[in-house]
Amino acid sequence: MQQSFSRVPVRRARTHVVTGGTGFVGSALILELLARTEGTVVAIARPKADHSPKERVEQTLAELIEGYGLPSHLHEAVTTRVIVIPGDIEQVSCGVTAASMPLLRGAEFWHCAASLQYMDRHREQIERTNVLGTTHVVQLARRSQSPMFNMVSTAYVAGSRRGDIPAEQPDIELVNNCYERSKIMAEEVVLTSGLNARILRPSIVIGHSRTHHSTSTDGLYGFIRNLTKFRNALERTQVGLASTLDVSIEVHTEGRVDLVPIDSVVEDAVGLSNAGAAPGYYHLTNSTPPFVKDAVIGCFELSGLAAPHLVSNRDTMSEVDLKLQQRIDFYSSYLINPKRFDRSSVEAVLGESARSGTDLEGEAFLEYCTWFLDKLEGGSRKLAAVR
Amino acid sequence: MSNRPVIVVGTGRCGSTLLSQMVRQHPDLLSVSEVFSFTTDLGTRIERAFPVGALSGAEFWNVLSSPQPRQSLLLTHGLQMPEVIYPWERGRFEPGGLPPIMQGMVPHLDGLDPDVLFDELAAEVCRWDAAPVDVHYRRFFSDLAARFGKRQWVERSGGSLRVVERLVEAFPEAAVVHIVRDGRDTALSMSQHIGFRMAILCGFQIEQLGVDPFESSERTDEADLSDELADTLPENFTAEAFERFDLPPSLCGHYWAGEIVSGLTALEKVPPESLLTLRYEDLVCAPVDTVARLGSFIGAEVRSDWLAESAALVRNERPRWPKLGISQQEELARACQPGFDALREVGLRWSNHP
Numbered sequence: 177m178q179q180s181f182s183r184v185p186v187r188r189a190r191t192h193v194v195t196g197g198t199g200f201v202g203s204a205l206i207l208e209l210l211a212r213t214e215g216t217v218v219a220i221a222r223p224k225a226d227h228s229p230k231e232r233v234e235q236t237l238a239e240l241i242e243g244y245g246l247p248s249h250l251h252e253a254v255t256t257r258v259i260v261i262p263g264d265i266e267q268v269s270c271g272v273t274a275a276s277m278p279l280l281r282g283a284e285f286w287h288c289a290a291s292l293q294y295m296d297r298h299r300e301q302i303e304r305t306n307v308l309g310t311t312h313v314v315q316l317a318r319r320s321q322s323p324m325f326n327m328v329s330t331a332y333v334a335g336s337r338r339g340d341i342p343a344e345q346p347d348i349e350l351v352n353n354c355y356e357r358s359k360i361m362a363e364e365v366v367l368t369s370g371l372n373a374r375i376l377r378p379s380i381v382i383g384h385s386r387t388h389h390s391t392s393t394d395g396l397y398g399f400i401r402n403l404t405k406f407r408n409a410l411e412r413t414q415v416g417l418a419s420t421l422d423v424s425i426e427v428h429t430e431g432r433v434d435l436v437p438i439d440s441v442v443e444d445a446v447g448l449s450n451a452g453a454a455p456g457y458y459h460l461t462n463s464t465p466p467f468v469k470d471a472v473i474g475c476f477e478l479s480g481l482a483a484p485h486l487v488s489n490r491d492t493m494s495e496v497d498l499k500l501q502q503r504i505d506f507y508s509s510y511l512i513n514p515k516r517f518d519r520s521s522v523e524a525v526l527g528e529s530a531r532s533g534t535d536l537e538g539e540a541f542l543e544y545c546t547w548f549l550d551k552l553e554g555g556s557r558k559l560a561a562v563r
Numbered sequence: 564m565s566n567r568p569v570i571v572v573g574t575g576r577c578g579s580t581l582l583s584q585m586v587r588q589h590p591d592l593l594s595v596s597e598v599f600s601f602t603t604d605l606g607t608r609i610e611r612a613f614p615v616g617a618l619s620g621a622e623f624w625n626v627l628s629s630p631q632p633r634q635s636l637l638l639t640h641g642l643q644m645p646e647v648i649y650p651w652e653r654g655r656f657e658p659g660g661l662p663p664i665m666q667g668m669v670p671h672l673d674g675l676d677p678d679v680l681f682d683e684l685a686a687e688v689c690r691w692d693a694a695p696v697d698v699h700y701r702r703f704f705s706d707l708a709a710r711f712g713k714r715q716w717v718e719r720s721g722g723s724l725r726v727v728e729r730l731v732e733a734f735p736e737a738a739v740v741h742i743v744r745d746g747r748d749t750a751l752s753m754s755q756h757i758g759f760r761m762a763i764l765c766g767f768q769i770e771q772l773g774v775d776p777f778e779s780s781e782r783t784d785e786a787d788l789s790d791e792l793a794d795t796l797p798e799n800f801t802a803e804a805f806e807r808f809d810l811p812p813s814l815c816g817h818y819w820a821g822e823i824v825s826g827l828t829a830l831e832k833v834p835p836e837s838l839l840t841l842r843y844e845d846l847v848c849a850p851v852d853t854v855a856r857l858g859s860f861i862g863a864e865v866r867s868d869w870l871a872e873s874a875a876l877v878r879n880e881r882p883r884w885p886k887l888g889i890s891q892q893e894e895l896a897r898a899c900q901p902g903f904d905a906l907r908e909v910g911l912r913w914s915n916h917p
Contacts (some may be wrong), residue, residue: 293786297793402787409770413763413814414821414901421817494894495811502789503771 189215192449193280193320195265195313196289197221198236200392201328201381201441205286206233207240208442210253212450218279220263220270220289230260236391243389244439265289265309269316280320284449287313287366288328292394294355294506306358307365314369324374326449327366329359331377331434331461331517332510338431341515343377343457352509372455374448378441379434379461379517380510385534386439388547396435396475397548399507403479404552406500410481423476424485424497425504429469431514435541436462440531444522453525461517462533466541468511474542478549564591565862566715568704568737570730572830574822575600575722575759576752577744578843580646583719585846585854585873587671592863593713595704596671597646599720599730601663604631605762606725607775613696613729620691623699628662628685632777632797633761635659640802644757646721654678672711697733715863721758724826731832738861739833743906744843745913746823746899747884747892750815760810763818768792812884812891816898823902827909842911850874882915 192209196202197219209217221229237254240246259279263270272280291298291305310327317325334341335350351357366373382397383390390397410418441460448458469486476484487493490501501508523530534540571586573579580596587594602612612626638647638658647666649656655678656665665681673680688703704716723730724741731739753759769775771787776796785793794804830838839860845853854873858865884895903913 295786295790295793297790298786398787405770405787409767410817412766412770414817415825417817417821495813495891496817496898499809499811499814502791503787505789 189213191216191218191279191283192286193218193220193283193317193322194286194288195220195263195270196287196328197233197260199288199290200390200394200438201378202286202288203233203236203240203391204244204438204442205288205328205445206258207237207244207246207250208439208446209286210250210257211246212446215257216279217258218283219258219260220265220272221260222264223262229262233258233260240389240391243387243391244384245387245389265312266304268312269319270312272316277319280316280322283320283322285313285317285320285322285325286328286445287325289313290328290359290362292355294353296354299354302354302358303361306355307361310362310365314365314371317371318369323372324449324455325366325369325371326374326376326445327363328445329363329375329377330356331379331459331515332356333360333363333377334515334517336509336513338428338513338515340518341459342518343459343521345457353506374453374455375457376445376448377457377459377461377517379436379459379465381438381441382435382544383437383547384439385437388544390438390544390548392438396471396544399504400475400479400545400548401552402503402507403475403481404549406503407480418481421482421496422485423481423500424487424493425472425476425511426488426490426493426501426508427468427472427486427511428514429486429488431468431511432465432516433468433471433510434461434465434515434517435471435536435544436460436465436533440533443531444526447526447529447531448522451525456521458522458525459517459519460522461519462536463519464533464535464537466536466538468514470538471541472511475545478542478545564714564864566708567862568701568734569715569717569740569861570723570734570737571717571719571740571742572723572727572730572826573721573742573744574724574749574753574819574826576749576756577742578846579719579721579723579742581843581846581876582740582742582841582857583717584876585850585857586717586719588872588876589858589863589866589869591714592861593704593708593711593716594671595668595707595716595718597667597720598627598664598718599723599726600646600758601631601634601666601668601720602626603726604633604663605758605765606722607633607762607765607777609726609729613726613733617693617695618699619693620699621689623691623694623696623703624685624688626696627664627688627703628681630660630662633765634661634663634666636797636800637757637761637805640800640805642757642802642805646758648674649677650674672707700733715861717861722762722822724822724829727826728829728832731829737837739830739838740857740860741826741830741838741840742843742846743823743840743911745882745884746816746819746902747812747895748882750819750895750899751812751884751887753815753818754810754812759815760805760808763810763815764792764795764805764808768796812887813894813898816895816902820899820902820905824905827905840909840911844913847877847880850877 219233241250261276263272291302333346348360380395407418444460586592603609648670669677708716774781791808851870855865
């Protein structure tokens with residue numbers, strides 16, 4: 177297996193500008209850029225809770241170098257090659273001051289910042305961050321005369337479409353929620369900006385393939401977290417209920433759910449950049465993701481729930497099943513609309529060196545879940561149902 | 564005649580209110596209602612009603628009288644349980660600040676001017692020396708009985724099976740009456756009752772948020788709330804959102820079964836001679852015999868006028884669960900099954916349940 181973050185730098189010393197540098201994808205991307213390019217990385221970040229942008233980014237990267245088991249010399253690279261400038265994508269030109277603009281001139285942009293919320297009640301915030309925010313990053317890139325704009329979107333802009341998914345413009349009518357809608361709108365902002373742009377579409381990003389470390393609490397981890405909370409709610413209702421109650425869940429039993437380790441995503445992303453890949457759509461997905469049924473059963477059992485009945489529709493569901501379904505509705509579209517993402521545009525550029533994800537069939541998948549559950553239970557704030 | 568304390572416990576929505584009304588007809592018995600329902604804020608803040616260690620009279624009065632957040636929120640939005648009988652038109656308290664014992668207990672004792680009794684009790688209790696909470700409760704109930712010329716007090720709070728362990732510890736000398744009702748009807752009633760809906764809703768919110776939204780302003784996990792749970796957070800709460808909250812009867816059936824199973828386990832600590840289990844259905848179908856059993860058990864005089872007045876309180880209500888659709892009936896029955904199984908172990912059966 178190829179190891180992420182470990183290659184000798186191959187590209188010239190172009191500056192890279194990254195938004196979302198404290199987020200899951202953005203932070204891993206910065207480390208990959210440090211490992212595989214020679215240029216400066218400019219991270220645009222907000223101050224937060226008594227921490228300056230610089231402190232936030234540097235602390236995040238330092239933790240990830242340990243968490244991902246990366247070479248320790250990256251600590252020095254963070255100190256010497258990462259420049260953090262204050263900014264906020266919700267402001268015009270991200271609020272970057274004129275004094276900082278020379279740092280960005282001619283830089284390649286990586287727009288990773290995004291809201292991963294998906295509920296309709298958060299729609300305004302989601303669109304402000306994902307659509308308006310993208311507009312501001314695009315403004316900044318144009319002012320900076322950026323030669324290439326990489327936008328991290330999601331493969332699930334395909335919405336409710338099933339089967340083979342080509343890397344192309346999606347149909348906004350097929351979206352499952354306002355998150356997917358916002359990402360399509362953001363893609364449109366980028367594509368109509370006049371910038372050279374790559375639309376990078378990871379699937380559901382999970383932890384590092386070697387250490388399973390993750391700073392994400394969304395996607396797979398949100399599903400597991402909600403199952404765990406459902407278990408706790410059942411136990412609050414009746415002691416012992418979680419392990420005895422027969423629960424049904426709607427899934428496509430033959431399909432797969434595309435989960436891809438974070439190192440695969442950033443390795444392919446930086447690989448495309450280093451290879452000078454043309455503007456276009458790129459699926460940063462996994463060639464061998466787990467089957468939906470295996471993933472669901474594994475998540476239930478690891479969450480302390482009885483193995484569920486897998487059903488193809490909601491007609492026979494009980495009232496309690498529907499309550500669970502309500503809690504995991506966002507994740508449902510991943511379980512009932514299996515997709516095979518076309519990676520040919522990535523493989524055409526990267527050839528043999530394309531990462532193609534990680535084999536997640538069988539036990540391999542469960543290790544990611546176990547890592548997360550250990551972390552979740554370790555920091556649990558669960559309140560006992562007092563008697 | 565006995566002056567032994569009596570505690571009535573049940574899951575709630577099980578007919579204990581009727582039993583309380585029957586007790587109230589007896590000239591020697593003081594019926595004390597809903598103290599533990601409301602001091603625990605509908606069973607969600609049990610520890611505050613049973614603090615550890617000695618507390619002063621003023622601190623104990625605080626337990627009895629500090630308005631509780633869930634009840635205050637409900638009342639502020641016009642959501643009043645039938646158990647709340649405070650006469651708003653005559654009293655000084657507002658819906659957002661009604662003390663727990665003013666929701667039901669004090670107005671039951673003095674329906675005309677409960678505020679006066681409240682103030683008298685406050686003045687008296689606040690003078691008490693420090694003591695453990697069980698000593699305070701015992702004195703409080705005994706003094707009330709004396710004040711109203713009764714020999715014996717009978718405390719009955721809806722849903723008190725949830726705190727039965729605490730009650731048995733606090734009143735080891737008490738006669739305990741456990742009233743049970745067909746779980747299907749109980750669960751169906753819970754699913755429509757403001758108090759149970761609030762308690763179960765809050766339980767879900769706590770699990771999804773990782774904090775009690777009434778105790779903490781942290782909302783880190785707010786995105787994990789479904790819309791119906793988000794819309795009923797204290798800061799978003801509306802009566803309409805609360806009424807929209809979908810609480811299926813079968814979920815209440817699981818809750819009922821859990822309460823029965825754990826309640827029966829806790830009641831094993833009560834000596835058999837101190838425990839009487841009554842079926843609500845017997846109270847309705849055979850009130851005279853059932854009330855006579857109750858009277859004999861607690862040591863009250865079994866007076867014919869009491870039996871007649873008690874029987875007159877009974878309304879002929881048919882079970883409501885058969886009105887559900889067949890699949891809903893079946894799901895409800897399955898949910899209740901562990902509770903029925905546990906009750907069968909102690910000799911209680913329902914003729915129309917397998």
